[in-house]
Amino acid sequence: xxxxxxxxxxxxxxxxxxxxxxxxxxxxxxxxxxxxxxxxxxxxxxxxxxxxxxxxxxxxxxxxxxxxxxxxxxxxxxxxxxxxxxxxxxxxxxxxxxxxxxxxxxxxxxxxxxxxxxxxxxxxxxxxxxxxxxxxxxxxxxxxxxxxxxxxxxxxxxxxxxxxxxxxxxxxxxxxxxxxxxxxxxxxxxxxxxxxxxxxxxxxxxxxxxxxxxxxxxxxxxxxxxxxxxxxxxxxxxxxxxxxxxxxxxxxxxxxxxxxxxxxxxxxxxxxxxxxxxxxxxxxxxxxxxxxxxxxxxxxxxxxxxxxxxxxxxxxxxxxxxxxxxxxxxxxxxxxxxxxxxxxxxxxxxxxxxxxxxxxxxxxxxxxxxxxxxxxxxxxxxxxxxxxxxxxxxxxxxxxxxxxxxxxxxxxxxxxxxxxxxxxxxxx
Numbered sequence: 001x002x003x004x005x006x007x008x009x010x011x012x013x014x015x016x017x018x019x020x021x022x023x024x025x026x027x028x029x030x031x032x033x034x035x036x037x038x039x040x041x042x043x044x045x046x047x048x049x050x051x052x053x054x055x056x057x058x059x060x061x062x063x064x065x066x067x068x069x070x071x072x073x074x075x076x077x078x079x080x081x082x083x084x085x086x087x088x089x090x091x092x093x094x095x096x097x098x099x100x101x102x103x104x105x106x107x108x109x110x111x112x113x114x115x116x117x118x119x120x121x122x123x124x125x126x127x128x129x130x131x132x133x134x135x136x137x138x139x140x141x142x143x144x145x146x147x148x149x150x151x152x153x154x155x156x157x158x159x160x161x162x163x164x165x166x167x168x169x170x171x172x173x174x175x176x177x178x179x180x181x182x183x184x185x186x187x188x189x190x191x192x193x194x195x196x197x198x199x200x201x202x203x204x205x206x207x208x209x210x211x212x213x214x215x216x217x218x219x220x221x222x223x224x225x226x227x228x229x230x231x232x233x234x235x236x237x238x239x240x241x242x243x244x245x246x247x248x249x250x251x252x253x254x255x256x257x258x259x260x261x262x263x264x265x266x267x268x269x270x271x272x273x274x275x276x277x278x279x280x281x282x283x284x285x286x287x288x289x290x291x292x293x294x295x296x297x298x299x300x301x302x303x304x305x306x307x308x309x310x311x312x313x314x315x316x317x318x319x320x321x322x323x324x325x326x327x328x329x330x331x332x333x334x335x336x337x338x339x340x341x342x343x344x345x346x347x348x349x350x351x352x353x354x355x356x357x358x359x360x361x362x363x364x365x366x367x368x369x370x371x372x373x374x375x376x377x378x379x380x381x382x383x384x385x386x387x388x389x390x391x392x393x394x395x396x397x398x399x400x401x402x403x404x405x406x407x408x409x410x411x412x413x414x415x416x417x418x419x420x421x422x423x424x425x426x427x428x
Contacts, residue, residue, distance in 0.1 A: 021052075025060050042413050049308075053238065054407065058091060058396055059230045066312035070230060071095070079319045084195050084225040084389075085109065088167055091230055091396040112168035113189040113198070115176070116146050123180045132384040133262040135177035141255035143169070151249045159402055162250040163395035170391045171195070174384040175202035196222035199388065204376065216330045217375050220323050221385075224371065227316045227364060228386050230393025232309075236260040236267070240394045244401050245410040257394045258387050267383040267390075270369035273304040274338070274379055277370070282337070283344040294354050304366030305349060306358070316364035324371040331374060338370050 013030050014020060017038070021029040029052045032043055045051045060069045068075040071090050078087055082096075089097040089105050097105060122142060126135050143165075144151060150162035176186045179202075187202040190211075197218040205211035231237070239260040243253040261267035280289055293302040307314055328336050346362050349355045372382050401407055 021055075023055075024057075026062065036413075042415065044415050048233075048238075053233055053410070054241065054401070055404075056233070056397070056400060057094070058400060059232045059393070061232045061309050063307065063309035064311050066310060066315050068231070068315050075227065075315050076319060079223050079226050082226065084222050084229070084392075087226050087229055088195075088392040091392055092163060092399060108164050109168040109195065110189070110191045112165045113172055113191075115169060115172050119143070119146060120176070120186060123176055123186070126180070128181055128183070130177075130181065131262075132174065132177040132181065132381055133258060133387070135180070136173055136384060136387060137255050137258045137262070139173050139177070140166075140170075140258060141252055144249045144251040147251070153247060153249070153402055156403075159250070159399060163399055166250065166254055166395050167392050170388045171199035172202060174381075174388050175199060177384065178203060178378075178381050194218075194222070196225055203381075214330075216327060220327050220371060220375065223319065223323055224368065224385065225389040227319060227368075228389035230390070230396065234266065235263070236390065237394060237397050241397055241401055242410045244398050245407060247409075250395070250398060253398055254391060254394050257390070261387055261390060262383060267386040269303060269363075270365040270372070270382050270386075271379050273365050274369035274373060274382075276303045277338045277341050277345075280341050280345070283341055286341070286345050286348055289345070290348060290352065302349070302360075304362055304369075305355065306360040307363045310361065310363065311359040313361045314363040317362045317366060320364055320371060321362075321367045324367045324374070327371060328374050333374055336370070336374065338373070342367065342370055 018035070019031045021031050023029070035041055035043060043051070058071065060072070061067065070078060070087065071094055073090070073096075078090075082090075085106055086097060086102060088109075089102065119139065119142065122139055123135065126138075147162070147165060150158050150165060152158045172189055179186055185207050187205050187207070189198050190201055191198075193201060193213070197213055200218055200221055201211040201213065233241070236257040240253050240257040243256045244250075248256075264272055280286060289300075289302070292298045292300040324339065328334055328339055333339075346366070349360065349362075355361075369379075369382060372385060373379070377385060
């Protein structure tokens with residue numbers, strides 16, 4: 001019946017003169033670009049829940065089936081077999097690199113991972129207790145004042161160079177925002193390490209001693225970066241694309257994306273999960289929390305469950321839960337109280353009709369905070385780690401928009417509900 005109704009709708013829309021756009025995967029889209037010009041009508045879709053804002057070949061999400069794929073490769077396979085720089089190349093260029101391409105791309109990233117010494121001086125202008133995301137927004141935006149040779153967005157070579165610079169420098173910027181807040185000296189990148197391990201040595205290394213790399217934690221960080229690298233047209237990615245559509249320089253576009261990611265409903269969600277688990281404290285307190293989550297009059301929300309897109313298990317959540325268990329066992333934290341609360345909460349929620357009916361499954365934020373905390377990363381740095389990962393998705397989307405050539409400036413319309421036209425009361 002549903003397919004019959006769908007066929008009727010498609011036929012009616014097509015007969016009305018609105019073509020149907022068909023992608024490689026996922027639902028079809030009605031092309032309503034001529035709706036206003038022909039009928040004087042606007043489509044009303046708050047939050048863009050039923051609107052495809054662009055065509056993209058980068059990331060596919062099927063929330064009903066719990067599928068996430070980068071350039072066609074399932075996220076589970078990439079997390080198991082790939083590494084972050086290989087995934088970065090895949091997202092930016094469309095295919096997995098050959099051995100030679102991988103080495104050249106790695107060398108290009110290493111060539112640009114240092115910060116200009118004058119940029120380093122910016123960090124001293126912030127309060128010690130500034131949130132790392134506030135620092136990152138400012139510093140990334142300021143890069144446009146230093147790299148004038150990357151600001152001509154009409155030049156494909158400059159676009160690519162800017163994209164690589166951003167991917168290369170983001171771990172250095174994020175780590176510096178953290179070490180500055182702790183009073184420790186900034187650590188420079190070390191090119192003998194891979195991308196994730198280099199990020200960790202900049203976060204935790206001390207200048208008066210050699211950094212001892214824990215390969216288990218380094219691999220976990222690499223996996224975290226892979227899982228968060230891109231996620232279709234989310235809030236921050238849409239922000240980057242909208243800024244890019246105006247012709248803004250790449251550094252300003254990515255700074256805008258960082259600002260959007262900072263929101264607690266987006267990149268800050270894993271911070272909220274950890275806070276919630278700490279408030280719950282013990283597994284025996286979970287029934288009271290479940291009751292509060294069901295109470296419509298209670299503003300309490302069960303963080304880490306449900307997702308705007310996923311009506312099935314978030315595929316990233318499966319991977320990150322398994323990794324969290326491995327890292328906790330490796331660190332001798334099998335009895336970590338937060339993990340105990342999280343696992344019990346998940347088991348109770350997944351058997352509860354309230355959550356089953358609403359398809360509220362654990363998402364990637366539910367276990368990522370536990371994993372990051374176990375690795376020694378402070379809560380206020382969680383979103384900064386997310387930003388390091390998502391930068392490659394942002395620049396890939398930015399490159400795609402500019403390579404398209406047909407995408408003009410984004411200009412959403414509105415349904416005006418204010419006062420009607422009226423005359424100014426002269427002599428009042």
